[in-house]
Amino acid sequence: MTPHNQAKKGEIAKTVLMPGDPLRAKFIAETYLENPKCFNTVRNMLGYTGTFEGREISVMGSGMGMPSIGIYSxxxxxxxxxxxxxxxxxAGGIADHVKLRDVVIGMGACTDSNYAAQYRLPGTFAPTADFGLLEKAVxxxxxxxxxxxxxxLISSDLFYGDYADSLTDWKKMGVLAVEMEAAALYMNAARCGKKALAMATVSDLPLTGEATTPEERQTTFTQMMEIALRLA
Structure with a gap:
């Protein structure tokens, strides 16, 4: 056990799906997994293991932001x-061709975070997805x-930022969408030689003001969920 996870060895599958919202993890487990068993309730960061089409899969919330997914991953x-x-x-779609409920598959994750400073690299690290997972997801x-x-993607430390034009600047660089976790996940995976992929359903368009509801984000992003379940 860890300070944040009460699971015992063997209770978590080799592949874990990680939504930010623990209630989304609960929804996925109860909707898609056969015989789901809850392995974690610490801090209400719910985690479950079950089977999907005969394969063992776990699903667990990550919380919001890079510090949170950094710990759990x-x-x-x-x-x-x-x-x-x-x-x-x-994620919030920022490219002009990205629409509400589209799925964005993160080939890379730019960031305004200082998360990579811990590695003391002599340059700038580019966090990227595992190509095998990305290719299969496509x-x-x-x-x-x-x-x-x-x-x-752009993984930002800020939800309420003080620089109003930051997303416009990232858009100029061809970034598709903004979220808050992928870069830390990709860095953790790279550092320990494991695999990671971030997919996000577009929940809002911050540059135009269009948005889905919290209830829709929790229970209706099923196309992305089904891709991930078959990817696992």
Whole structure:
């Protein structure tokens, strides 16, 4: 056990789906998994293991922001022998061609965070997804007819930032959407030689003001969930 996870060794599958919201983890477990068993309730960061189409899969919340997913993904990789983590979250679309409920698959994750400073690298690290997971996710999205985009995310430490034009500046660099976790997940995976992929359903368009409701974000982003379940 860890300070944040009460699971015992063997109770968590080799692949973990990680939505930010623990209630989304509960929804996925109860909707899609056969015989789901809850392995964690610490801080209400719910985690479940069950089977989907005969394969063992776990799903666990990550919380909001890079410090939070940094803790949970680190523990899963290092202490529970997890091999792959697939983030299934929400994001704000900023590219003109990205629409509400589209799925964005993060090939890379730019960031305004100082998370990489811990590695004391002699330069700037570029956090990227595992190509095998990314390639398979693209194939599954095409097969399911899901509207999707592949490219850069911006993982921001700020939800309420003081610089109003920051998203416009990232948009100029071809970034597709903004979220708050992918870069830390990709860095943790890289550092310990594991796999990671971040997918996000577009929940809002911050540059235009369009948005889905909290209830929709919790229970209706099913296309992304189904891609991730078949990817695991």
């Amino acid at each position: 680190y523990e899963l990789y290092h202490f529970y022998d997890v091999e792959a983590i697939i983030r299934i979250g929400s 194939s599954l999205a095409r097969a399911q007819g899901v509207p999707f985009h592949v490219g850069n």
